[in-house]
Amino acid sequence: xxxxxxxxxxxxxxxxxxxxxxxxxxxxxxxxxxxxxxxxxxxxxxxxxxxxxxxxxxxxxxxxxxxxxxxxxxxxxxxxxxxxxxxxxxxxxxxxxxxx
Amino acid sequence: xxxxxxxxxxxxxxxxxxxxxxxxxxxxxxxxxxxxxxxxxxxxxxxxxxxxxxxxxxxxxxxxxxxxxxxxxxxxxxxxxxxxxxxxxxxxxxxxxxxxxxxxxxxxxxxxxxxxxxxxxxxxxxxxxxxxxxxxxxxxxxxxxxxxxxxxxxxxxxxxxxxxxxxxxxxxxxxxxxxxxxxxxxxxxxxxxxxxxxxxxxxxxxxxxxxxxxxxxx
Numbered sequence: 001x002x003x004x005x006x007x008x009x010x011x012x013x014x015x016x017x018x019x020x021x022x023x024x025x026x027x028x029x030x031x032x033x034x035x036x037x038x039x040x041x042x043x044x045x046x047x048x049x050x051x052x053x054x055x056x057x058x059x060x061x062x063x064x065x066x067x068x069x070x071x072x073x074x075x076x077x078x079x080x081x082x083x084x085x086x087x088x089x090x091x092x093x094x095x096x097x098x099x100x
Numbered sequence: 101x102x103x104x105x106x107x108x109x110x111x112x113x114x115x116x117x118x119x120x121x122x123x124x125x126x127x128x129x130x131x132x133x134x135x136x137x138x139x140x141x142x143x144x145x146x147x148x149x150x151x152x153x154x155x156x157x158x159x160x161x162x163x164x165x166x167x168x169x170x171x172x173x174x175x176x177x178x179x180x181x182x183x184x185x186x187x188x189x190x191x192x193x194x195x196x197x198x199x200x201x202x203x204x205x206x207x208x209x210x211x212x213x214x215x216x217x218x219x220x221x222x223x224x225x226x227x228x229x230x231x232x233x234x235x236x237x238x239x240x241x242x243x244x245x246x247x248x249x250x251x252x253x254x255x256x257x258x259x260x261x262x263x264x265x266x267x268x269x270x271x272x273x274x275x276x277x278x279x280x281x282x283x284x285x286x287x288x289x290x291x292x293x294x295x296x297x298x299x300x301x302x303x304x305x306x307x308x309x310x311x312x313x314x315x316x317x318x
Contacts, residue, residue, distance in 0.1 A: 019110055
């Protein structure tokens with residue numbers, strides 16, 4: 001297994017962990033973190049797979065750079081909404097009415 | 101039950117995707133070759149900057165738009181402000197932050213300039229600027245934002261507006277964000293300077309706005 005495929009494999013595992021976290025965790029802060037783990041996995045897959053023939057490809061790298069900044073913005077937005085929810089309801093979890 | 105299903109699904113997903121990845125045929129399009137071939141016409145020497153600001157400039161335009169949108173939504177959520185209660189800050193930390201902040205601004209300008217020919221560019225520079233602002237905020241030299249002034253709002257939107265103006269100008273000449281090769285370097289530096297200021301302000305603002313009601317935060 002080459003180093004690039006190792007990056008991509010770790011990325012896949014991180015993405016799956018993140019998806020499971022987003023679906024299973026009730027606490028909103030941890031859910032936002034799981035969402036970020038998911039994003040990091042996707043970035044690793046993009047960068048890892050793109051350089052598997054030994055040459056770094058600037059296009060996926062630029063896309064990942066863009067993605068990182070957007071992920072930061074999305075995280076900040078999510079945190080702002082979580083804080084707003086906390087101020088309004090005093091809870092850090094969504095109501096579970098439609099669940100199970 | 102739900103937990104079991106999700107874990108099973110995730111494991112299946114990993115196995116399938118890993119299997120697909122190890123069988124993956126070599127890429128049919130050699131993007132790095134195309135980038136290298138067009139690099140002289142892009143106005144910069146570093147391939148990642150060329151892709152970000154020239155070949156796929158609309159990605160970056162939309163990215164700064166997304167950041168601005170996030171900022172606007174956070175402003176719109178209107179967190180109730182409360183008294184900012186904090187333990188007093190160590191004066192040594194304050195002195196160090198005062199020393200570090202000008203250096204960080206210098207590093208940001210260097211990164212912006214270096215982006216044309218080596219790793220660096222508007223995003224890294226903006227991140228360093230934002231880190232300087234967050235550092236100053238953490239040692240209480242910079243208050244959290246209650247409500248941005250008109251000048252600050254202009255700074256937040258400035259990078260996007262400059263980029264949009266350059267995009268509109270290039271649209272009139274031909275295609276969106278297709279720079280004429282002889283001016284590409286200068287246009288990219290102009291766009292990147294605007295982006296650096298706006299990115300720094302937005303990233304810092306995301307933190308400073310969210311920390312303005314530290315008193316009763318979760």
